[in-house]
Amino acid sequence: MKANGTLYENVARRISGLIESGTWRAGDRIPSVRALSRELEVSISTTLEAYRLLEDQGFIDTKPQSGHYVKARCSADAAQRPRVARPPQDPTSVSVNELVMTILSEGHDPETVPLGAALPNPALLPARKLQRKISAVLRRRPEITCTYGMTAGDPELRTQIARRAVTAGCTLDKDEIVTTTGAQEALNLCLGATCKPGSLVAVESPIFYGILQMIEARALRAIEVATDAGEGISLAALDSVIKKNRISAVICMPNFNNPLGSLMPDEKKKDLVRLLGARGVPLIEDDIYGEIPHGLARPRAAKSYDTKDLVLWCSSFSKTLSPGCRVGWVSGGRFARAIEELKFASTLATNTLSQAAIAEFLAHGGYDHHLRGLRRAAAHQVGSVIQAVRRSFPAGTRIASPAGGFLVWVELPPDKDSLKLHRMAARAGISIAPGPIFSPRRRFRNCLRLSAFFWNERVDRAIDVLGQLAQRA
Amino acid sequence: MKANGTLYENVARRISGLIESGTWRAGDRIPSVRALSRELEVSISTTLEAYRLLEDQGFIDTKPQSGHYVKARCSADAAQRPRVARPPQDPTSVSVNELVMTILSEGHDPETVPLGAALPNPALLPARKLQRKISAVLRRRPEITCTYGMTAGDPELRTQIARRAVTAGCTLDKDEIVTTTGAQEALNLCLGATCKPGSLVAVESPIFYGILQMIEARALRAIEVATDAGEGISLAALDSVIKKNRISAVICMPNFNNPLGSLMPDEKKKDLVRLLGARGVPLIEDDIYGEIPHGLARPRAAKSYDTKDLVLWCSSFSKTLSPGCRVGWVSGGRFARAIEELKFASTLATNTLSQAAIAEFLAHGGYDHHLRGLRRAAAHQVGSVIQAVRRSFPAGTRIASPAGGFLVWVELPPDKDSLKLHRMAARAGISIAPGPIFSPRRRFRNCLRLSAFFWNERVDRAIDVLGQLAQRA
Numbered sequence: 025m026k027a028n029g030t031l032y033e034n035v036a037r038r039i040s041g042l043i044e045s046g047t048w049r050a051g052d053r054i055p056s057v058r059a060l061s062r063e064l065e066v067s068i069s070t071t072l073e074a075y076r077l078l079e080d081q082g083f084i085d086t087k088p089q090s091g092h093y094v095k096a097r098c099s100a101d102a103a104q105r106p107r108v109a110r111p112p113q114d115p116t117s118v119s120v121n122e123l124v125m126t127i128l129s130e131g132h133d134p135e136t137v138p139l140g141a142a143l144p145n146p147a148l149l150p151a152r153k154l155q156r157k158i159s160a161v162l163r164r165r166p167e168i169t170c171t172y173g174m175t176a177g178d179p180e181l182r183t184q185i186a187r188r189a190v191t192a193g194c195t196l197d198k199d200e201i202v203t204t205t206g207a208q209e210a211l212n213l214c215l216g217a218t219c220k221p222g223s224l225v226a227v228e229s230p231i232f233y234g235i236l237q238m239i240e241a242r243a244l245r246a247i248e249v250a251t252d253a254g255e256g257i258s259l260a261a262l263d264s265v266i267k268k269n270r271i272s273a274v275i276c277m278p279n280f281n282n283p284l285g286s287l288m289p290d291e292k293k294k295d296l297v298r299l300l301g302a303r304g305v306p307l308i309e310d311d312i313y314g315e316i317p318h319g320l321a322r323p324r325a326a327k328s329y330d331t332k333d334l335v336l337w338c339s340s341f342s343k344t345l346s347p348g349c350r351v352g353w354v355s356g357g358r359f360a361r362a363i364e365e366l367k368f369a370s371t372l373a374t375n376t377l378s379q380a381a382i383a384e385f386l387a388h389g390g391y392d393h394h395l396r397g398l399r400r401a402a403a404h405q406v407g408s409v410i411q412a413v414r415r416s417f418p419a420g421t422r423i424a425s426p427a428g429g430f431l432v433w434v435e436l437p438p439d440k441d442s443l444k445l446h447r448m449a450a451r452a453g454i455s456i457a458p459g460p461i462f463s464p465r466r467r468f469r470n471c472l473r474l475s476a477f478f479w480n481e482r483v484d485r486a487i488d489v490l491g492q493l494a495q496r497a
Numbered sequence: 498m499k500a501n502g503t504l505y506e507n508v509a510r511r512i513s514g515l516i517e518s519g520t521w522r523a524g525d526r527i528p529s530v531r532a533l534s535r536e537l538e539v540s541i542s543t544t545l546e547a548y549r550l551l552e553d554q555g556f557i558d559t560k561p562q563s564g565h566y567v568k569a570r571c572s573a574d575a576a577q578r579p580r581v582a583r584p585p586q587d588p589t590s591v592s593v594n595e596l597v598m599t600i601l602s603e604g605h606d607p608e609t610v611p612l613g614a615a616l617p618n619p620a621l622l623p624a625r626k627l628q629r630k631i632s633a634v635l636r637r638r639p640e641i642t643c644t645y646g647m648t649a650g651d652p653e654l655r656t657q658i659a660r661r662a663v664t665a666g667c668t669l670d671k672d673e674i675v676t677t678t679g680a681q682e683a684l685n686l687c688l689g690a691t692c693k694p695g696s697l698v699a700v701e702s703p704i705f706y707g708i709l710q711m712i713e714a715r716a717l718r719a720i721e722v723a724t725d726a727g728e729g730i731s732l733a734a735l736d737s738v739i740k741k742n743r744i745s746a747v748i749c750m751p752n753f754n755n756p757l758g759s760l761m762p763d764e765k766k767k768d769l770v771r772l773l774g775a776r777g778v779p780l781i782e783d784d785i786y787g788e789i790p791h792g793l794a795r796p797r798a799a800k801s802y803d804t805k806d807l808v809l810w811c812s813s814f815s816k817t818l819s820p821g822c823r824v825g826w827v828s829g830g831r832f833a834r835a836i837e838e839l840k841f842a843s844t845l846a847t848n849t850l851s852q853a854a855i856a857e858f859l860a861h862g863g864y865d866h867h868l869r870g871l872r873r874a875a876a877h878q879v880g881s882v883i884q885a886v887r888r889s890f891p892a893g894t895r896i897a898s899p900a901g902g903f904l905v906w907v908e909l910p911p912d913k914d915s916l917k918l919h920r921m922a923a924r925a926g927i928s929i930a931p932g933p934i935f936s937p938r939r940r941f942r943n944c945l946r947l948s949a950f951f952w953n954e955r956v957d958r959a960i961d962v963l964g965q966l967a968q969r970a
Contacts, residue, residue, distance in 0.1 A: 121838045125648075128841070132647050146643035154642055155635050158850075162628050169627055169819040170619035174605050175598075205678050205823070205844040212843055221694030221716050237842035243694050346642040348849030350678070365594045368601070369710035370685055371678040375848045376821030377631070 032073035033321055035066060039074065040083050043094055052094045054084065080400045081318045082407020095411075106284070106422045106435040108258070109467060111229045111248035113265050121240065123461050124233050127446075130455035137486040138478060140455030142282065142431060144347055145477040148401050150385075150394050154346055157381040157389060168376050175368045177203025177353070178379035184386040185353050191321075192314060193328030194337070200360050202367055203353045203374045207312045207340035210354035212238045213370065214308040214336040215273065217362040219244050223272035226265050228257050230433070230462035230471070232282040232310070235275055239464070246464040247271070253424040253433065256281060256288035259295055266303055273306045278326045280313035283433045283462055283473035285406070285426020287317075290324050297329040304334070306359065311339040312352075313429035315395055318403035323428070333357035341382055343430075344398060345391075349378035402430050405479040412484050413474070416491025432474045436494055442472040445490070445497035452493065454486045505546035506794060508539060512547065513556050516567055525567045527557060553873045554791050555880020568884075579757070579895045579908040581731070582940060584702045584721035586738050594713065596934050597706050600919075603928035610959040611951060613928030615755065615904060617820050618950040621874050623858075623867050627819055630854040630862060641849050648841045650676025650826070651852035657859040658826050664794075665787060666801030667810070673833050675840055676826045676847045680785045680813035683827035685711045686843065687781045687809040688746065690835040692717050696745035699738050701730050703906070703935035703944070705755040705783070708748055712937070719937040720744070726897040726906065729754060729761035732768055739776055746779045751799045753786035756906045756935055756946035758879070758899020760790075763797050770802040777807070779832065784812040785825075786902035788868055791876035796901070806830035814855055816903070817871060818864075822851035875903050878952040885957050886947070889964025905947045909967055915945040918963070918970035925966065927959045 039060075042048050055063065061071045075092055078084045085093045131141035161168060176182070182198040189196045204210040211234075219225060221243040227235060229248035239246050247265050250258040256278055265271065278288035278296070288296070300307045309326045317323055327337035336359055340352030351374060356363040367373075385391060409432050410423050420437035436442065442458035449456050457475075459468025474487070512533075515521050528536065534544045548565055551557045557565045604614035634641060649655070655671040662669045677683040684707075692698060694716040700708060702721035712719050720738050723731040729751055738744065751761035751769070761769070773780050782799045790796055800810035809832055813825030824847060829836040840846075858864060882905050883896050893910035909915065915931035922929050930948075932941025947960070 125838060125841070128648065143645055144643065146640040149643045151640050151643050155639060158635065158642075159632065162631065166628055167619045167624050169631075169821040170617065170622045170624050172616055172815070172820040175601065205848075206846075208841075208845040209843060216714060234842065234845070237838070241689060241839050241842045342645070347645040348642040350844065350846065350848050365598060365710070366714050368598070368681075369707065369714045370682060371823065371844060372681040372707070373679075373823065375678075375823050375851060378848060378850070 030321070031066060032070045032077065035064060035070060035074035036077040036081070039078060040081065043083055048094050050094050054092050054094060056091060077400070077403075080407070081403035082410065104422050106253045106424050106433055106471065108250050108252045109229050110250050111463070111465065111467060113247060113261070113268065115224050115245040115247050115269070121237060123458070124237060127455060127457055127461070130450060135453055137454045137482060139474045139483070139486065140457045142475050143477060144343055148398055148477070149345060150389070153389055154381060154385055157384040158377065161377060161380045161384060165380065168380060171376065173373040173376040173379060175373050176364050177201065177374055178376065178383055181351075181379045181383035181386075184383050188386065189355070192311070193324035194355070196355050200355045200357065201353055202356060202360060202363050203351060203379055204367065205352065205371050205374055206342055206350045207310065207338050207352040208234055209367070209371065210338035210340065210352045211235060211275070211308060211310055213363045213366045214338060214354060214356070214359070215239065215242055215244065216366045217356065217359040218273040218306045218308070218336070220272070224269050226262060226271050226274045227464075228276055228281055230283055230459065230468055231275070232277070233461040235310070236464055248463060248465065248467070251281060251284065251286065253284045253286050255292060256286045257296070259292065259299060262296075263299060266305060271305050273308050274300060275308045275310060276326070277310045277313070279311055279323050280316065280426065280428035282313065282429065283431050283457070284424050285429050285431055285433065286424070287323060287427035293324065293326040294329045297326050297335060301330075301332045301334055307335045309335055309337045311337060312343055314339060315344050316399055316402050316430070317428040318399060318406065318426070327355065330357065344395065345382060345385060346378070349382060350375065351378050351382050402428065402476070405476040406430060406432060408479050409474055409476040409483070409487065412487040413491070416488045418491070418495050430475060430477045432476055434472050434474060436470045436472070436497070438470055440470045440494060440497045442468070442470060442497065445472065445494055448493045448497065449490055452489055454490060456490065503794070504539060505543045505550065508537060508543060508547035509550040509554070512551060513554065516556055521567050523567050527565045527567060529564060550873070550876070553880070554876035555883065577895050579726045579897050579906055579944065581723050581725045582702050583723050584936070584938065584940060586720060586734070586741065588697050588718040588720050588742070594710060596931070597710060600928060600930055600934070603923060608926055610927045610955060612947045612956070612959065613930045615948050616950060617816055621871055621950070622818060623862070626862055627854060627858055630857040631850065634850060634853045634857060638853065641853060644849065646846040646849040646852060648846050649837050650674065650847055651849065651856055654852045654856035654859075657856050661859065662828070665784070666797035667828070669828050673828050673830065674826055675829060675833060675836050676824060676852055677840065678825065678844050678847055679815055679823045680783065680811050680825040681707055682840070682844065683811035683813065683825045684708060684748070684781060684783055686836045686839045687811060687827060687829065687832070688712065688715055688717065689839045690829065690832040691746040691779045691781070691809070693745070697742050699735060699744050699747045700937070701749055701754055703756055703932065703941055704748070705750070706934040708783070709937055721936060721938065721940070724754060724757065724759065726757045726759050728765060729759045730769070732765065732772060735769075736772060739778060744778050746781050747773060748781040748783060749799070750783045750786070752784055752796045753789070753899065753901035755786065755902065756904050756930070757897050758902050758904055758906065759897070760796060760900035761799075766797060766799040767802045770799050770808060774803075774805045774807055780808045782808055782810045784810060785816055787812060788817050789872055789875050789903070790901040791872060791879065791899070800828065803830065817868060818855060818858060819851070822855060823848065824851050824855050875901065875949070878949040879903060879905060881952050882947055882949040882956070882960065885960040886964070889961045891964070891968050903948060903950045905949055907945050907947060909943045909945070909970070911943055913943045913967060913970045915941070915943060915970065918945065918967055921966045921970065922963055925962055927963060929963065
């Protein structure tokens with residue numbers, strides 16, 4: 025049991041573990057609240073909270089006057105999860121730009137159902153509260169727009185980030201942190217600090233297309249490493265890749281890989297950091313969804329196991345507070361100074377007002393309270409999308425069981441073509457992210473990623489339509 | 498006479514031309530207001546305005562009851578101008594990072610007299626007005642922080658930029674414009690769109706160190722091209738460089754080169770664009786100071802002569818409205834799409850609130866009125882700094898006569914060492930920008946750049962101190 029969640033979260037995790045391991049299967053009735061309270065020696069109210077959370081997460085259904093039942097999506101049928109890809113382990117140049125730009129432009133069209141790009145749902149973000157913080161900063165520091173911020177970032181924001189890092193198991197000095205124009209810039213600067221043109225970067229397979237675009241823009245080469253939809257990148261495959269190639273950096277999302285939603289267990293994170301540390305290979309850890317576990321406490325960062333200053337830990341506030349502010353950060357270890365220099369050459373400094381307002385929000389805005397709501401919403405919406413897919417998509421479709429974030433990875437039967445589905449869906453006013461943009465080799469032809477940032481009847485219907493289209497894709 | 502200034506500006510320019518050409522020399526009494534009005538057939542009030550402007554610009558002194566006299570700084574003694582550097586015309590790798598970062602950190606120390614980095618003076622920027630625009634946008638669009646902006650930028654801001662481009666002689670479609678995180682990102686993306694690692698870039702000599710840092714970060718190589726403190730880059734030298742090398746791009750500041758303040762005449766701009774166009778070489782035009790001529794109308798952009806879509810025109814609002822907002826832009830010609838893709842990989846999108854507030858300011862904020870005041874301040878403060886240098890610095894010192902912007906380039910006698918002076922000045926609490934950071938080969942050892950963004954007694958005294966230190970440098 026994880027020590028750093030609240031009690032009801034730990035109870036919920038224990039139960040979900042039993043479900044995921046197959047101890048309890050779809051349709052099973054789980055113990056009553058009273059029975060479980062006795063069994064675990066916790067209060068009735070704690071158990072009730074845990075059951076509510078499990079409901080939000082889509083693990084169980086509550087039937088009035090009857091009891092609590094394991095839902096279909098959560099049955100431990102591993103055969104229904106997307107398969108681990110076994111990519112060829114040789115380097116490749118990268119080019120996914122054109123398709124990505126198309127998908128992004130669809131995302132800005134209000135007529136389109138936005139299941140493609142990972143655009144946060146404004147209704148889930150604390151717009152008014154952030155607005156009040158912006159106004160407060162402007163009142164207190166009217167000249168804040170009139171100066172360049174420091175290249176390394178707003179000192180108060182860096183302090184707040186260092187404080188919050190403790191919840192991910194990290195003890196950071198604020199001087200190691202550089203704020204950036206979103207996590208995108210953070211990752212990009214990390215590549216600049218660790219690689220030279222032509223360098224080899226090992227990436228998860230599948231991996232966020234934005235990272236592939238950076239690799240392309242910097243004229244680097246990528247090697248794909250097999251990644252499991254449950255536990256993340258394969259360490260055996262990574263080890264073999266590192267032994268056979270001169271790898272300049274590994275980019276990884278141990279917490280809720282985009283698109284898989286996988287969560288690497290803590291012990292595996294430790295092994296990952298040790299494996300790379302032993303060979304002096306920097307790990308660029310993209311932790312942008314780290315604050316959005318599905319109801320449980322924030323997972324540790326791989327950075328927390330870094331004893332050699334070789335982990336470059338990146339995240340942002342774009343998915344949790346404000347995408348428009350473009351505020352991210354990186355704790356760069358031994359590369360911190362190089363990152364700061366590259367940032368100067370790239371964008372000089374980050375927006376002063378946005379940084380100060382976010383610092384204020386972190387200090388006095390009820391960020392943790394907000395995150396709790398966001399996590400429940402993520403669990404609920406991801407569960408809903410998964411149910412809708414299960415209901416509508418062709419037989420043989422496999423679906424990932426994300427442990428955090430707002431994304432759902434779907435594997436269609438092998439003969440299906442997600443690029444074709446993307447075109448058909450676009451004509452039907454629905455945006456999706458086809459699998460090949462998540463791979464330098466354009467693998468995952470029969471996969472797609474759905475965003476669960478939005479959940480309403482329109483989305484529900486759109487997934488029905490997608491399911492019908494998928495029959496013909 | 499330039500056609501697109503107001504009448505009094507044209508009168509002022511005519512007189513300053515006579516002074517610069519040596520027709521009127523230091524100490525000469527120039528015609529009375531009445532006499533000149535008759536001579537030029539303009540009203541008394543127009544001539545009075547022109548004389549006030551010339552005073553602001555530091556060309557003339559007005560002695561009550563006596564008349565108007567040419568000031569010392571403006572004597573046409575070309576021998577007192579900084580010499581044109583004749584750099585060796587072979588490529589070089591670039592490395593100026595460390596020194597630049599030191600100078601920048603000095604700029605954020607409130608104890609230091611800020612004559613180093615080109616940090617705008619908050620007192621010259623319309624903080625309150627911009628703040629009201631920010632508040633208005635937040636009221637009207639409370640969710641603006643909750644969405645990613647489009648990668649290409651806020652449509653309204655792009656429209657406003659396209660409208661203003663007319664004053665620089667350019668007719669742009671807003672769809673050619675990509676907004677960026679300051680001009681720094683704009684220039685950096687332009688290098689990405691035109692060059693590959695190892696590519697050769699021709700740069701002015703001297704040139705803004707930030708550009709050299711981008712070249713370094715992208716593993717490009719630079720060739721320095723002789724640049725005149727009056728009229729900008731030497732076309733003969735550039736032509737020879739292009740004939741002898743495969744140049745992927747030329748970066749140039751035709752309007753008010755940083756650090757020289759030079760202004761390329763319109764005919765020369767036309768020739769520059771033609772020269773590069775004939776060989777298919779892209780011109781990256783850094784126009785960040787284009788809106789700050791010393792009292793006269795905004796000069797044309799080289800982009801206005803671009804018939805082949807080969808000029809990438811970059812600027813920002815950092816020197817005129819808000820450095821903290823980090824909003825710049827580029828009109829990328831045939832590279833516009835590539836720039837947009839690179840921007841996605843670099844920072845994804847620009848801050849939504851800042852873009853909307855600046856669009857609002859351009860549309861309804863009295864930007865032109867504000868610019869008139871800023872231009873007068875620039876002329877006045879640059880004139881004041883030049884006078885102070887002339888008074889305090891060692892014999893044999895040469896000073897550029899900037900036609901716009903807030904920067905003053907100073908050439909000490911050949912035996913002086915500006916790196917030594919930088920260290921001595923730092924100990925005395927004064928920041929300066931030593932010459933070698935403006936050159937990939939660390940030339941200009943006996944030169945320095947002074948910022949004139951601030952002018953007060955403290956700055957005046959600091960320049961006295963610098964002058965004394967320079968004797969020993």
